Amino acid sequence: MTSSDAPAVVWFRDDLRVSDNPALRAAVDSGRPVLPVYVLDDSGGGSRALGGASRWWLHHSLAALDASLRKRGSRLVLRHGDGAAEVEAVLRRTGAGLLAMNRRYSHGEQEEDHRVRRAAEGLGVEVSEHTGSLLHEPGEVLNGSGERFAVFTPFFRALTAAGQPREPLPAPASIDGWEGSVHTEDLDALGLLPTHPDWAGGLGEEWTPGEKGAHRRVDDFVAHRLARYADERDLPAAEASSRLSPHLKFGEISPYQLWHRVQNADAPADIRTKFLTELGWREFDYDLLESHPHLDTVNVHREFDAFPWADVDDRVLHAWQRGRTGIPLVDAGMRQLWTTGWMHNRVRMVVASFLVKNLRYDWRLGEQWFWDTLVDADPANNTAQWQWVAGSGADAAPFFRVFNPVLQSQKFDPAGEYIARWVPELADLDAKGRHEPWTVDGVDYPAPIVDLKRSRQEALDAYQRMRD
Template identity: 50%
Template sequence: MPSPSLVWFRDDLRLADHPALRAAADRDEPVIGVYLLDEVSPGVRALGGAARWWLHHSLASLRDRLTDRGSTLVLRRGAASDVLPALVAETGAGAVFWNRRYGGAERKIDAALKAALREDGIEVRSFGASLLFEPWTVRTGAGTPYSVFTPFWKACLDVPAPRAPLPEPRALAGPSTHPASDALEDWGLLPTDPDWAGGLRERWEPGEPAARARLREFLDDDLGDYDRARDEPAAGATSLLSPRLRWGELSPHTVWSETLEAAGTGRHAASAHRFLSELGWREFAWHTLFHFPELATRNWRAAFDAFPWPRLQPSHLRAWQQGRTGVPMVDAGMRELWRTGYMHNRVRMVTASFLTKNLLIDWRRGEQWFWDTLVDADAANNPFNWQWAAGSGADAAPYFRIFNPQRQAERFDPHGEYVGRWAPDSAEREPIVDLADSRRAALDAYDAMKRAR
């Protein structure tokens, strides 16, 4: 009897451009897909509530698509170091394939598993699939990681171009006996008491087919407006692909390739260039995490360890979380986030600046809130962008650059469409802090940090 191959799915919940799945399919042996919900291994960060909602539905879609092609998806829960070898023994698998991860804890888990399984005579191979450029391939002339985006992205564009995306397997050989699987519903990923996910259900349809459709819609209908209107939260000019990339329902290679194809006529060249640079920013975040695994907990700039964050005022944090600060654009963004699990990128910068600089609340509290409420929060981009906003991260905006949320609204929401949709009552509220006074307090704190160095 032929020995099956296991394909360990992680943040790559798709069939198209999936190198690990392609390698298994090319063996002409039975293929068993497996997803492990590992919330117990050291250093692995538990998913937030919005992420768990998305994961449930994306796994259901992946399971159905694998079944349609003749294979199966096995769900198991526990430490990967225990569960995966046990499943190999249970199925008699002769090979295990996965696409690489880049977080510090995940890399340790994968390296140990690869060594242990190979010692037992199992073929193990890993592949690059979730980044356009592997983190060890892009370095400065001195051999160090880049700390500024513009030279980083230029270096990326100077190395060999990203590979072409791989086609999805049309058929897969399934095992003669299907291994036992946890029931997805038993994992409790969906909120029930209360069920707060109504807005997420209205906004999103997780899964690879919907992701492919959204990419096509964006390239056909919205790419031309991207460069001009991407900063306007009411314009609807953004791609809405961030959760698709976070969960790997689309690969960056697919997005890259199809964007270049769509811009091939030259009509949308400027917008395509701008959009692909946003993929570059995503790459920069992941490369930074690869070289600095403590990105979610430690200041990338060590000087910020001396920043004098004042004692937390819980009422200010709650007002920010609930969109009740009395600052219209901030409140609109936070209410959009709570309702839909998403926030426009321009508004993310405004809300993050307000928390860290006007309220003087440590960026880690904001990062944790976004981790719990965003459907697209991942281990690199979420802390990377929060550190950028706070001034403590790579290529960060200077600390003294403090977004004025009123001016941001005047510039990017001049007709009040965005605020009117999400926080029509906000202007009636008294702001919880004075913007000018709180800006001065932030600059004073920054000066104190510099003196403490």
């Protein structure tokens, strides 16, 4: 095998796209034949094992990526096992001359990437690493003292003061695919889709995973929702959210593409900035993840280690998980999550507050449930948001900010439209009845599993005991 025959292996991870993919671009520009590889790693040695909803999404996203690569003259090799070991095996089998990859940021992922770099160097393989999933490398945005920001607003101000993000890279028109023989798994054999039972019907109705689906959703958002975003983003019935989070999570669209698309949209500057601020939170959360590698299990503010969580009643926890708490907005959100793999952000805060404060259950129980059921379950955002609600995270809401789910639904879903959609047994009631069905006789709906006023006070008392 000559050096020109030695392929450039592209290790795809959370960057399942061909446009604005710096690692793929580097491989194509190297002049070597290109071999794209994806490894499903359930070993726990690198990435956190995906939840069920994310596995469903991954199946369809990999199929879309393979189709896109084949149109350009390449293909996607699928492997299953320890990520570092499988990539090393591919490098050995193919005699690769280059390994290209976009960086990842969780503790396990970085350790795995370090193992791969060492293996590649031992084989004499050049390693090319790139920033493709974030607008900045964690730790690059620092305050005047050279330290990381602990508060979001000055972080975002410093991030944007650094100038506009780079322009997105075009997709390669063609790819010189490596034609040698290397083992690849069949996509169906990876077992990503649910079968017994197949609970994913609602996900299929709601989502189109893949790069094309991501860009269609961006087009729809910019054309029909962006103008309403600032005013209506907190209204769960208004459908003003972008719903781009799962596409970003799987890297079917890059933050650079999304930033410039919104920045160049025909919308007032304040509305564009409002949306771009949400991208800024994603950046902030990844900074937090790198500096707190066990963010999914360890409180950022360690005084919360002493918080007196309540003993878990499995029946109560199950009622929360399946939307049978007797609190309409909470139940609507949890049913939306179970059906579609997604929940409106305002409602996420409400259901999280209800679990952590009204039920006084450890935030980690909620984080794990979201990790398994969200299609956008992200190692930084999902955990950081739970710690934010619990009061234990960086720039978090204070613990004594307890969301009253009835007042929240009255304010942000005044007619109860969102509730009526996801809790249809309340749809025939008027607005008051939808918010407070316990005031209406003869409604086939559970009684509240907890008294909101009393449980709020008990949560505040527990917080005071922790402080004492």
